[in-house]
Amino acid sequence: MDTILFQGLIGLSLAMYLWLLSAGLTIIFGVLGVLNFAHGSLFMVGAYLAYTFYGMLELPFWLATLLSLLGVALLGLVMEWGFLRRIYDLDHAYQLLLTFGFILILDDAVKLIWGGVFKIPPIPPFLEGAWPVAGRLFPVYNVFLIAVGLAVAVGLWLLFERTWWGRTVRATASDREMANAIGVNVPRVFSGVFMVGAALAALGGALGTPVRVVAPGIGAAMIIQAFIITVIGGLGNLKGAFVSSLLVGVLSAYGTLFFPVFELFFIFVIMAVVLLVRPQGLFAR
């Protein structure tokens, strides 16, 4: 029983990390209708910036994280304002090609700036240590991930459901032309949403740095998982992304414990089962 509880908690922290990755992706699709292949690359740039500010310049961890979020939000602004908004009215294939192009550019850019070899920032002292849970030691870092994931979920719910900006965004997502007719500055809303999505990707990257390595290509590795989660939850549905992150994170952890031989395929098995039962995803309307 203790083992099941402990593995479940480990799965929960994995789920919250996956949630941070997929939240921004699903918000951008839900509002802008853009399937941003480069979301993982924004995550990677966030990780590199956090490494630079925290690991190299030795700024405090929180300040480094904040600066990385701001940096990637700005990069998101450049991507949306400079490129994506020019192809909103074109076929989805153009979005895929453009965002895929960004993956190649950003991967090469980080290699040029930081080199191809992986980087290892130190663990901030407040994230070291572990607490006894179910007869084992549960890392403070994993507790921290769970707390941040839940805080982001609550924060996004408040932002979209309880603020004027959130209502404007939802109105724009529902009917772009009507929102424009009643005086909403749609391009500005789109830029703002893309920046929020990019900052969420960067948050995942930055919070991963204490125990992960930072390397070119980590974005491409993470985007696959983020896509699977968004597809399971229903494209563009924030609640769906949260629930599917929980499902994938916790079931993957139990899969590793009980079916280690199938670990590699577990996440795909979950996706296949959900899509067989509900092809539009769990929470899509």
Added chain:
Amino acid sequence: MKRRRWILAGVSGLALLVPFVTPPGADAQCALGVPVIRVGVQGSSSGAHADYGRQIQMGATMAVEEINAAGGVLGCKLEMKFVDEELKPASAVKNARYLVTEWGAHFLVGVDSSGSAMAIGPVLPELKRIHFFTHAATHRLTEELVAQKGIQEIVRVSVPVYQESLAAWVFKDRPEIKRFATIGADYEYGYSTWNLFKETMKKFRPDAEFVAAAWAPFWTMDFSPHIAAVMAQKPDAIIATPWAGEAVMLLRQALLQGVFDKIQVWFQGMGGSVDVLEGITREVQQDKFKGKLWATARYIHNWPDTPENKAFNERFDKRWGRLPNYSAETTYSAIYIAKAAVEKAKSLETPKVLEALKGMQIQTPAGLRVFREEDHQFVYNVPAGRVVWDPKYPIAVLGDLKVVPAKDYYRYPPFTPVAATK
């Protein structure tokens, strides 16, 4: 006066003709009839495993520079081109074809991934080129492709996966360590390492129990579920095979779960590589692994304790500002082996160079390497050791070295199959 003008005109005319008489780039002293000897090198130079490809490139560059400075091979200069294999077999094969058919490589060297090696191997007879493999460790490369299928163009300079069963020698005299688990790389290297370890361990210790296995694919960033899953079975020792940046992540995440308070030994295959040791030096200095972390690599920079190895380390450090890891040494030595074979064969033709490799014994920074004709494997000794901090070095090193002769842990033909499955 007139005569002097004629001489001047004659000399100038001859000078103008020189570029047409001598082929561009050719060295008048080259006895092999080629402008240069081209060495095509591959390694993974991007992502979490990028340091291995980088080290392959550094080792190859240094060997080429040294050989050229000393007059080349039979008077012929070497030229090298490095390409990224991306750990993708399709890219590796495409690169090999490009290097030979378009760039004109006389030899191929390198490759990090076993998958890439297994894909390149069958193409080599068609390309008619020898490939000196300097990292890919699958036993199948030499056992199946050379010894059984007879692909002669495959030559391996690094230790195959057999070396990971050195873990069995580390544990065999410690009866208090009985329950073993693995956190394995979820591909052939991870499976065959675990299977070879179990096979070897059973010979020494029939009482050994193999209690858990968790498998992590390439690009696993969060090993927490794997660590928690194997720790649930209360192992005494863990054999781990994720490598490079993934090994660093795994070890750091294991520390967070307090694993080193519960187990007695953690054996990290390829953990003695310089990039892994660099990545965990901070934790080793703080004694966070409590002396329980053991590792090996296919060459260890602080062993053997010979003038040749020390000189190699010093030259490498001077050239690159780093210590050489195993892929640097194996690639460096491979190019010297190619040089020796070409000099013996006095030819670049593949069959003649292969013939020259027969019976070859060569001193390298890693010690004496002996060519085994049956499977084209260069056999040499590499120890396992405890990861320790020694102020003599800038990074953590392997100490308490346990040197098991290669003849004891190498497999011998005829080869019996090793299960390459979970």
